Amino acid sequence: MVVETLPYRFIAIEGPIGVGKTTLASRLAATLGAEQVLERPEENPFLERFYRNPRAGALPAQLYFLFQRLQQLSALKQQDLFAPVRIADYLIDKDPLFARVTLDPEEFRLYEQVYARLAGEVPRPDLVIYLQARVDVLAARIARRGVRYEQFISRGYLERLNDAYARFFHDYDVTPLLIVNAAAIDLAGSDADYEEFLGALRRMRRGRLYYNPLRHAAL
Secondary structure, X not given: OOOOOOOOOEEEEEOXXXXXXXXXXXXXXXXXXXXXXXXXXXXXXXXXXXXXXXXXXXXXXHHHHHHHHHHHHXXXXXXXXXXXXXXXXXXXXXXXXXXXXXXXXXXXXXXXXHHHHHOXXXXXXXEEEEXXXXXXXXXXXXXXXXXXXXXXXXXXXXXXXXXXXXXHHHOOOOOOEEEEEOOOOOOOOOHHHHHHHHHHHHHOOOOEEEEOOHHHOOO
């Protein structure tokens, strides 16, 4: 397989749960010969407790993910400048986004203190890909992949999270941003969909680019 070259060393893929971040990160890493930097939700011992009872599990689940992400990104910073391209299935800036949705005001103030102290020195991506989809699409994909503890996720939580992502990326200008309508495409199972996405990625340079797949524009 020919490894493609793009003018990016660190790409982060973001979007709400179920939208396909990890799937795209894995496929894109193969295309670019890149190293993957992946969240490990299955390692978070508080996550099922959170989905079952958000009030009881929100703070420990949130802090566990924060420390996990910071540890991964700090390790990248310590590696040499000639390291391979990296593809991450998260953007560290989204951590406060989740915290605002899940924590009560007192917990969020505590979280903010921890985040402000620890998150300032991690490497930043030079491209962010934001995957969008409607809540019904997210819910269907979550159900289809069949992760046991994810079946406790409520529609209300998905709606709040989707809205928070939309607000966050509306004003995002830290890096170039590729916004992808991922609702009607299959980036895992369809080579045609994936190749069309790669075309949009090749066109991406600075600022932001909205990618609405032409093959599904009428859906």
